[in-house]
Amino acid sequence: MNGDLAAIDCDIAVRFVETDMMGVVHHSNYLVWFEAARVAWMDAAGMPYGELAAGGNHFAVTAVEVEYRTPARFGDIVRVRVGVSQMRSRQVSFVYTVRNAGDGTLLGTGSTEHICVDLSGRMAKIPQAAVERLGVGMARLTQRNRELSASGG
Amino acid sequence: MNGDLAAIDCDIAVRFVETDMMGVVHHSNYLVWFEAARVAWMDAAGMPYGELAAGGNHFAVTAVEVEYRTPARFGDIVRVRVGVSQMRSRQVSFVYTVRNAGDGTLLGTGSTEHICVDLSGRMAKIPQAAVERLGVGMARLTQRNRELSASGG
Amino acid sequence: MNGDLAAIDCDIAVRFVETDMMGVVHHSNYLVWFEAARVAWMDAAGMPYGELAAGGNHFAVTAVEVEYRTPARFGDIVRVRVGVSQMRSRQVSFVYTVRNAGDGTLLGTGSTEHICVDLSGRMAKIPQAAVERLGVGMARLTQRNRELSASGG
Amino acid sequence: MNGDLAAIDCDIAVRFVETDMMGVVHHSNYLVWFEAARVAWMDAAGMPYGELAAGGNHFAVTAVEVEYRTPARFGDIVRVRVGVSQMRSRQVSFVYTVRNAGDGTLLGTGSTEHICVDLSGRMAKIPQAAVERLGVGMARLTQRNRELSASGG
Numbered sequence: 001m002n003g004d005l006a007a008i009d010c011d012i013a014v015r016f017v018e019t020d021m022m023g024v025v026h027h028s029n030y031l032v033w034f035e036a037a038r039v040a041w042m043d044a045a046g047m048p049y050g051e052l053a054a055g056g057n058h059f060a061v062t063a064v065e066v067e068y069r070t071p072a073r074f075g076d077i078v079r080v081r082v083g084v085s086q087m088r089s090r091q092v093s094f095v096y097t098v099r100n101a102g103d104g105t106l107l108g109t110g111s112t113e114h115i116c117v118d119l120s121g122r123m124a125k126i127p128q129a130a131v132e133r134l135g136v137g138m139a140r141l142t143q144r145n146r147e148l149s150a151s152g153g
Numbered sequence: 154m155n156g157d158l159a160a161i162d163c164d165i166a167v168r169f170v171e172t173d174m175m176g177v178v179h180h181s182n183y184l185v186w187f188e189a190a191r192v193a194w195m196d197a198a199g200m201p202y203g204e205l206a207a208g209g210n211h212f213a214v215t216a217v218e219v220e221y222r223t224p225a226r227f228g229d230i231v232r233v234r235v236g237v238s239q240m241r242s243r244q245v246s247f248v249y250t251v252r253n254a255g256d257g258t259l260l261g262t263g264s265t266e267h268i269c270v271d272l273s274g275r276m277a278k279i280p281q282a283a284v285e286r287l288g289v290g291m292a293r294l295t296q297r298n299r300e301l302s303a304s305g306g
Numbered sequence: 307m308n309g310d311l312a313a314i315d316c317d318i319a320v321r322f323v324e325t326d327m328m329g330v331v332h333h334s335n336y337l338v339w340f341e342a343a344r345v346a347w348m349d350a351a352g353m354p355y356g357e358l359a360a361g362g363n364h365f366a367v368t369a370v371e372v373e374y375r376t377p378a379r380f381g382d383i384v385r386v387r388v389g390v391s392q393m394r395s396r397q398v399s400f401v402y403t404v405r406n407a408g409d410g411t412l413l414g415t416g417s418t419e420h421i422c423v424d425l426s427g428r429m430a431k432i433p434q435a436a437v438e439r440l441g442v443g444m445a446r447l448t449q450r451n452r453e454l455s456a457s458g459g
Numbered sequence: 460m461n462g463d464l465a466a467i468d469c470d471i472a473v474r475f476v477e478t479d480m481m482g483v484v485h486h487s488n489y490l491v492w493f494e495a496a497r498v499a500w501m502d503a504a505g506m507p508y509g510e511l512a513a514g515g516n517h518f519a520v521t522a523v524e525v526e527y528r529t530p531a532r533f534g535d536i537v538r539v540r541v542g543v544s545q546m547r548s549r550q551v552s553f554v555y556t557v558r559n560a561g562d563g564t565l566l567g568t569g570s571t572e573h574i575c576v577d578l579s580g581r582m583a584k585i586p587q588a589a590v591e592r593l594g595v596g597m598a599r600l601t602q603r604n605r606e607l608s609a610s611g612g
Contacts, residue, residue, distance in 0.1 A: 015494065015495055015498075020172045022366070022427075023427075028337040031334040035474065075508075121328075121330070166345075168342055174512070202381075216526045217486065217523070219523050221519075326475060326479060327478035
């Protein structure tokens with residue numbers, strides 16, 4: 001995932017309740033981790049999701065894709081790298097890579113697509129103030145990632 | 154559980170996602186089953202929860218207790234018997250017994266306490282129309298249970 | 307979805323816990339409903355998942371896709387139509403359509419891909435006995451669906 | 460909660476998925492947070508739960524109680540204080556206090572009781588090595604808490 005996606009890493013400790021009788025994490029939890037990483041991304045971008053919601057808008061999920069490579073296990077810390085693959089006036093898409101934070105093993109990848117909705121659930125433009133804050137935040141994250149990359153980070 | 158609690162039975166198929174790496178159902182799911190049984194009870198009592206919510210009220214949970222006896226497993230149908238142990242102007246309490254529907258094994262017991270709240274989350278009287286419908290429904294369920302009991306059911 | 311997919315319908319009552327603060331069902335629950343429908347399909351096909359698991363095999367999820375059309379709400383009964391789009395010696399894929407059982411509104415569609423694994427989590431051939439039972443079951447479901455279709459069902 | 464319970468604090472960010480259509484956190488999540496705090500406690504006590512499980516033992520939940528005071532909301536960091544109220548050869552009990560980490564508001568309290576089980580699910584003695592590690596860890600946490608308390612921390 002390159003810096004142009006304004007990506008961040010979000011570490012999550014696997015919860016016991018997230019496992020199933022196969023002894024590994026149930027696949028549905030990747031969507032929950034994606035969401036937690038998305039929320040952390042919005043914090044990092046300077047546009048906390050709670051503020052967007054308080055203003056009467058939500059990013060409703062319209063599509064998800066996940067590919068599972070290696071099972072996650074209780075005791076693992078998973079590192080979700082989340083970035084923005086597309087942002088339009090009414091839509092935003094995120095991409096995700098999930099790795100074991102300890103040894104870097106690739107656990108899975110995925111993407112989610114969202115539309116901005118208002119309180120009645122109808123598609124709406126992302127509010128202009130949010131667009132501006134997200135633009136500034138994404139530019140800052142991209143710049144940070146390029147510097148990290150240039151310094152071998 | 155006697156008929157005076159206006160109890161009903163609600164059968165629920167254990168979901169795979171509800172198991173954990175111990176190979177049995179995770180204990181948190183009992184609260185979800187209690188809730189599903191409570192919702193079924195309100196349907197049976199003639200006061201569907203969705204109508205209460207649409208009118209701007211909720212039964213917020215203020216306390217829960219669960220005792221676990223025998224683990225539930227994937228493949229089991231669990232039978233939750235739910236009844237009302239107390240109903241006041243602003244509060245309602247339910248009691249639960251969970252059994253394996255196949256062989257009758259006792260899986261657990263529990264109780265939940267609720268207060269009626271309005272849209273702002275403040276304690277409120279249960280709306281009079283709901284009280285009346287619940288009263289009629291409970292009388293009907295109690296009568297039905299006494300008849301079932303009298304007929305050896 | 308045509309009869310050749312050996313599809314069945316599985317009705318599921320939306321649980322209150324499945325909603326989120328947007329007032330509708332959280333998107334992650336579609337994966338849980340898909341799974342419940344898959345389990346019901348295996349029952350209908352004569353090869354209950356619990357028996358496969360008891361024999362030491364699981365169908366591990368390797369990929370999922372979901373497209374969301376209309377939000378599901380508390381109080382809805384959702385009807386998940388699940389069928390098999392591909393079955394190979396080590397892999398199986400399912401497709402899903404989710405509708406409101408009351409008015410038929412399309413809520414979403416999706417697919418899941420699975421590999422057969424053994425107790426150690428390694429890819430394995432689907433046991434021959436299971437393959438045979440699934441083959442008989444799928445033929446029976448396909449035949450039933452064709453008859454339903456021919457009779458206008 | 461006093462230092463003699465060998466308590467620790469565990470901070471947890473509320474997940475969006477944990478909310479429900481009442482706009483606040485669904486009550487079942489308190490059991491999940493208790494568990495996450497318990498797991499963090501075992502790490503802090505020097506006896507990680509994963510090692511206990513790898514050795515063939517689990518602390519199966521036999522009872523839970525929760526009292527809910529103030530709803531938790533998306534955006535909150537909840538601080539779960541977890542301590543041990545009783546430890547016997549085959550049983551262990553934990554107590555919990557949940558506060559808003561930002562303003563200290565009491566959100567709820569609870570307790571859980573556990574028995575040690577072996578791989579077959581039968582009650583078993585907590586392995587001697589685990590008892591010793593837990594004893595050392597609890598003494599250390601209690602000592603730390605007394606020092607924090609004495610220094611006004």
